[in-house]
Amino acid sequence: MSPDVHAVDPGRCGVISSQVAPRRELILRAAVQQRLLDPDGALLAGFVDFDAVATRVGSLHSAFPSSSQVLHTFAAKANCLVPVLSELRALGMGCEVASPGELAQALAAGFAPEQIVFDSPAKTRAELRHALDLGVAVNADNFQELDRIGEILKARSTPSASRIGIRINPQVGGGSIAAMSTATATSKFGIALDDQGSQERLVRAYRERPYLNWVHTHVGSQGVSLDLIAQGIAKAVAFADGVNAELGRRQVTGIDIGGGLPVNFTSDETAPGFDDYVAALHEHAPALFTGGYDIVTEFGRAVLAKDGFTAAYVEYTKTSGGRRIAITHAGAQVAARTVFMPDSWPLRIGVHDPSGAHKNSEPVVQDVAGPCCFAGDLVATGRELPLLEPGDIVTLLDTGAYYFSTPFHYNSLPEPAVYGVRVDASGDVHFQVLRPAQTIDQLLARHGH
Template sequence: MMTHSPAAQRRERILTAAIRQRLIAPDDALLAGFVDLDGVADSVAALQRAFPDSVSVLHAFAAKANPLVPLLEELRGLGMGCEVASAGELAQALAAGFAPEQIVFDSPAKTRAELLQALELGVAVNADNFQELDRIGDLLATRSSTSQIGVRINPQVGAGSIAASSTATATSKFGIALEDDGNMERLLRAYREHPWLTWVHAHVGSQGCPLDLIAQGISRTVAFAEQVNAVLGRRQIVGIDIGGGLPVDFDSDSTAPGFDAYVDRLHDHAPALFTGAYRIVTEFGHSLLSKNGFTAAFVEYTKTSGQRPIAITHAGAQVATRTVFQPDSWPLRVTAHDPTGARKTGPPVAQDIAGPLCFAGDLIARSRPLPALVPGDIVALLDTGAYCFSAPYHFNTLPEPAVYGVRTEPRREVRFELLRSAQTIDDLIARTGR
């Protein structure tokens, strides 16, 4: 049974205030997301403190984790840059006011038009492969650019416990495989022939990847930069983009392992990163946002099937896609609340927490021990500040819920800011062709 921690008390205070203000209400607003903006500021500050002042660092928020433009504006105000992986995310970053030099463009499938836009704006670009390097070279042959340009390498250090979140395996789709025959020579030749190629990028993985594995991948990346500079006899590589990937604790309110622990591992595995010889870019997203968000949904019906109690709620795969389709890799904690938002008490009953979608696998939790739920109760899905609001699943044409930013005033008053309006039926019809 989860303890009523300070974080749990804060969530309950936010939920009860949201109910009083009818941000979540029966028949009106059956589902809503909440992002604790004070918590986000604390997480960003923890990241910034973790890296020493002796190195130049741009912390670029990974927009894929939650690209809502007002939230990106908030992060910009906290001193973050922005990492984008599509033309859409680039447009969102620009709409949020990020200057081009604060934006990093990563994608394994950048089109010529997307590269041209990034180079003309001066957005940093990390090429994913040799063909993309050639494409960038062709574009730069006829125009100048202020973009920082790097190449993504795959240090091939192996996988964590979740294959889909491990991007430095021997056969990963990302980057240039460092250990494959001939690739080191081709990379050295590329840096020698292209004076505009001055950065290197690596991202080992995220959830399920232990800190030492991530740090080992960055160590190989730093060693690669040192080798390029030594072979070329000049400081060709001046910056290293170390990606993100800090895993999140889905079992409790703990924020461990924490950015400071990760930086300690980097000091152990890649001390040259901290000599001041290289500028650094980070790309954290999941670890900055997940713990600072939750999703609240009403229970519509309850039933029993095969002696198993089931609560049918309005939160399913449309807001927690990863959890529904990969429950072992992306579990979510669930708390039970009465219609006022107060935490429910009573003996725990093993029950399924089901979503509203019309397929049998639409389950948020299986046989989860919670106080017995009844229609009109509310479930809160915890740790949903990342990915749940940015990866909607449109099966059954369910509308996307409103998302609110939350600030707690000094006298414990709760203030809400709309980050995304709830999608209307008219919006859905327009999106589907009329």
């Protein structure tokens, strides 16, 4: 057992060691010392390690061949905080958005329109007009949306600068989490490529609309294998090749291959990595890298999940039916996926004393519960962890994406503060407020008072 970390592997309910853990402890201790976490007020907070994010984004850029023209966009849904998006922009990324709110956040973060891709299965006419006026790239989800786009473009006095494409569903199947699988036979997303008559109708759409010059696909993310993702992208490349061959011209010039790299939630290891993803593409879709197509990616979870964590105080502990239970301030409001789908989204839990130091006591089976007023508000059940006591701090690891950045407003619990973190060469920790903690007055205003 490593003396410097206690984080549970959900699959084994054991204790794992980590090289990353000392850095997290350094950050947590500094947060306590600077009273960003405080048992009398700041009971819950999220942290994003910007140094680690920069390294991860660098690995994404270096994984793709330098000979390819690639725009790596960040899926804003994964963490829509404007300062986070601004940081990613500074690291050379674009932004994928799926709502008018996310589009506004991307623009506020400083992304140029040509760096933004607008994906959504339910774009309104007003949203489409706005995107086309700005010059944001648009991926149409269905034939009816294509008709809307055509009507808007016809009414314009000048051409739009937007790159316009069609999202196809390659129908290659699903992974282990149905909700994350977007290329099943009946997926809500895109135009089903293998449905009867679909390919012929798609080719006709490109023929009749010379401004259609992109193809988009996204197979899924967590629970979907790299081979399945690559197979779906291979079908998109083959479709683009077929359109160009059928039309006798290079009309399709770019392929948006989505994102979807799964994240390892069982340890600090990054596996698979972006290089593994690109290797799978080389195996299944080598034509993607021949220089015939520009490429857009849309990674979200893989960029931020492992470089963020949530920290919360333990308020009470008790025993019920022989089971130890720790009541903490981190539950469904910041970990909705884990609470409502614990088998699909298990999280590692770190255990710390009030100073932020890792606790090293003998593991005890216990539940880690949140503050929400329903019985299922548990972030861990039956885990072997060092004994939790009131005033201790728990950390929910790998939560930089889709967790504290997108709170669930159950019980009207205020949104927690979120901090960006950098550590200088001297080991000093510097925090940046990414989102201040919501006050009760702000909460009341949000609810009509």
